Amino acid sequence: MRGANYDVHKVATAPVNWKAIREDFPILREQAHGHPLIYFDSAASSQKPRVVIEALRNFYEHENANVHRGLHTLSSRATEAYEKARKRVAEYIGAASADEIIFTRGTTESINLVAQAWGGKFIREDDVILLTEMEHHSNLVPWQLLAERTGFRLCFVPVLDDGTLDLEKLPSLLSPEVKLFAFTHISNSLGTINPVAELCEKARAVGALTLVDAAQSVGHLPLDVQALGCDFLAFSGHKMCGPTGIGALYARKEILDLIPPWHGGGEMIVSVALEKSTFKKAPHRFEAGTPNIAGAIGLAAAIDYLDRIGRSAIFEHDSELARYAFDRLNELPGTRVFGPVEERGALVGFVMEAAHPHDLTTFADQYGLALRGGHHCNQPLMRRFGVSGTTRASFYFYNTTEEIDRMIEILHKAARFFS
Amino acid sequence: MIPEIEELYQEVILDHSRRPRNFGELPDAAVRVHGDNPACGDEIHLAVKFDAGGGLEDIKFTGRGCAISQASASLMTMKLKGKSRADAMGMLRAFHDLVTDDADEAPKILGDLRVMKGVRNFPQRVKCAMLPWRAVEQAFEQGAGEAIVSTEPA
Numbered sequence: 001m002r003g004a005n006y007d008v009h010k011v012a013t014a015p016v017n018w019k020a021i022r023e024d025f026p027i028l029r030e031q032a033h034g035h036p037l038i039y040f041d042s043a044a045s046s047q048k049p050r051v052v053i054e055a056l057r058n059f060y061e062h063e064n065a066n067v068h069r070g071l072h073t074l075s076s077r078a079t080e081a082y083e084k085a086r087k088r089v090a091e092y093i094g095a096a097s098a099d100e101i102i103f104t105r106g107t108t109e110s111i112n113l114v115a116q117a118w119g120g121k122f123i124r125e126d127d128v129i130l131l132t133e134m135e136h137h138s139n140l141v142p143w144q145l146l147a148e149r150t151g152f153r154l155c156f157v158p159v160l161d162d163g164t165l166d167l168e169k170l171p172s173l174l175s176p177e178v179k180l181f182a183f184t185h186i187s188n189s190l191g192t193i194n195p196v197a198e199l200c201e202k203a204r205a206v207g208a209l210t211l212v213d214a215a216q217s218v219g220h221l222p223l224d225v226q227a228l229g230c231d232f233l234a235f236s237g238h239k240m241c242g243p244t245g246i247g248a249l250y251a252r253k254e255i256l257d258l259i260p261p262w263h264g265g266g267e268m269i270v271s272v273a274l275e276k277s278t279f280k281k282a283p284h285r286f287e288a289g290t291p292n293i294a295g296a297i298g299l300a301a302a303i304d305y306l307d308r309i310g311r312s313a314i315f316e317h318d319s320e321l322a323r324y325a326f327d328r329l330n331e332l333p334g335t336r337v338f339g340p341v342e343e344r345g346a347l348v349g350f351v352m353e354a355a356h357p358h359d360l361t362t363f364a365d366q367y368g369l370a371l372r373g374g375h376h377c378n379q380p381l382m383r384r385f386g387v388s389g390t391t392r393a394s395f396y397f398y399n400t401t402e403e404i405d406r407m408i409e410i411l412h413k414a415a416r417f418f419s
Numbered sequence: 420m421i422p423e424i425e426e427l428y429q430e431v432i433l434d435h436s437r438r439p440r441n442f443g444e445l446p447d448a449a450v451r452v453h454g455d456n457p458a459c460g461d462e463i464h465l466a467v468k469f470d471a472g473g474g475l476e477d478i479k480f481t482g483r484g485c486a487i488s489q490a491s492a493s494l495m496t497m498k499l500k501g502k503s504r505a506d507a508m509g510m511l512r513a514f515h516d517l518v519t520d521d522a523d524e525a526p527k528i529l530g531d532l533r534v535m536k537g538v539r540n541f542p543q544r545v546k547c548a549m550l551p552w553r554a555v556e557q558a559f560e561q562g563a564g565e566a567i568v569s570t571e572p573a
Contacts (some may be wrong), residue, residue, distance in 0.1 A: 374459045
């Protein structure tokens with residue numbers, strides 16, 4: 001059952017006042033072209049609550065210094081706050097230890113780290129890396145780059161017409177040559193929620209490691225890496241109310257300890273001689289140079305904020321919005337809505353006969369409605385469905401069904417205007 | 420209706436996007452240019468035939484894209500048929516200024532193409548409008564055979 005692993009962090013909480021929560025986000029008071037902003041592009045980047053903005057400000061006003069080397073007061077404060085943030089990230093995703101969390105710039109950098117540092121050492125010419133047809137370019141191009149160097153083969157789990165993975169093909173694709181199965185938790189253009197625990201278990205049975213792209217899921221639902229059984233998990237802070245430029249890679253300790261350094265420089269060394277250096281243990285071995293200290297602290301503030309609301313409640317609310325939007329979009333004439341009917345992440349991709357996605361998003365923007373039009377870094381998937389792009393409405397807990405109703409009105413106007 | 424939208428999507432533009440002129444194959448084309456806008460996946464296949472003086476004897480296109488790129492291609496092919504290389508490139512520069520500049524007076528040589536001036540209020544859409552023009556520029560550069568042009572040079 002797909003929903004099974006979402007209950008891990010479930011705690012009984014009072015019903016959330018979703019309307020009041022909008023007050024936490026100063027930007028939602030903005031206008032666009034003289035209309036109240038309707039922000040339906042959270043899958044690209046979420047908005048930030050005041051507590052996150054304040055955390056950044058507080059760091060720069062009271063704690064700012066470099067980490068891990070200064071012996072002065074501010075350096076101690078910064079180091080403590082930075083390592084506390086790492087611990088907070090570990091707790092948030094259910095990692096066994098903070099040592100399993102590497103701070104990165106985001107999902108893309110996390111996946112590139114695995115491809116280059118782990119893949120560069122352990123993947124041989126005869127190996128296979130298994131991906132799916134629904135991967136974001138960030139979980140496709142890093143493997144293509146490595147394959148060009150190493151010569152191994154990439155295989156793909158096909159996507160069915162309903163937007164789910166063709167799991168019947170999985171047993172034949174998971175051959176003994178597969179060393180890694182890397183897949184997205186939630187598709188950023190279809191909204192499909194993949195059965196992560198099941199996929200990890202099947203990969204494990206043939207001795208393959210697993211990497212989960214959690215960019216679209218980690219801020220939207222309860223998630224526990226140990227319950228999921230994945231070996232790597234990558235995500236970005238900015239899609240979960242955190243700042244841009246910060247994200248993390250979770251890697252299971254036994255695997256992390258075998259991976260050689262990636263970037264070289266300060267912070268990641270034990271001692272350096274002119275010819276040779278020795279390196280720190282993970283995770284610091286993978287964090288060369290001054291890290292995004294403020295970003296990590298902002299991410300921890302975002303995590304505190306999300307946990308106060310409760311991720312089960314967020315998931316329920318987001319799913320309700322997505323289901324409502326899915327049904328209402330289906331009422332529009334000449335509209336094709338992509339992805340599964342049941343169980344979807346907080347987004348809906350669609351095309352309208354009357355208007356191209358770019359014309360539609362330009363039109364909608366004039367009414368204050370922020371949609372995304374294009375291929376969503378999913379070109380192979382767009383080709384799979386025979387379109388050059390789609391229009392995407394993506395939601396977060398600060399959105400409302402009233403905003404979706406307004407979107408439908410605007411899309412009706414657009415359909416009349418363009419046809 | 421919102422004025423910027425009305426200015427961008429003038430009736431002429433909507434008409435050309437719904438029923439593009441010179442849309443189709445050109446079997447005896449001298450050059451075929453495949454134009455690509457990777458940012459949105461739009462594509463245009465432009466085919467041209469030159470006259471004895473190197474001017475544009477015939478020009479047709481196929482492909483799919485937004486209303487702006489389709490209308491721009493349709494209006495451009497109507498305008499450029501029979502034009503010399505120098506005239507066509509002069510028009511390209513004038514058209515580029517039209518969709519990027521704030522100048523009040525649009526150059527008269529552009530004629531009907533002046534309906535595209537609303538694009539200047541939408542900087543993200545300039546590439547859509549320019550794609551067919553980049554393709555025709557490439558066709559002159561190439562002179563014969565097949566060519567590729569992209570709004571995002573690799």
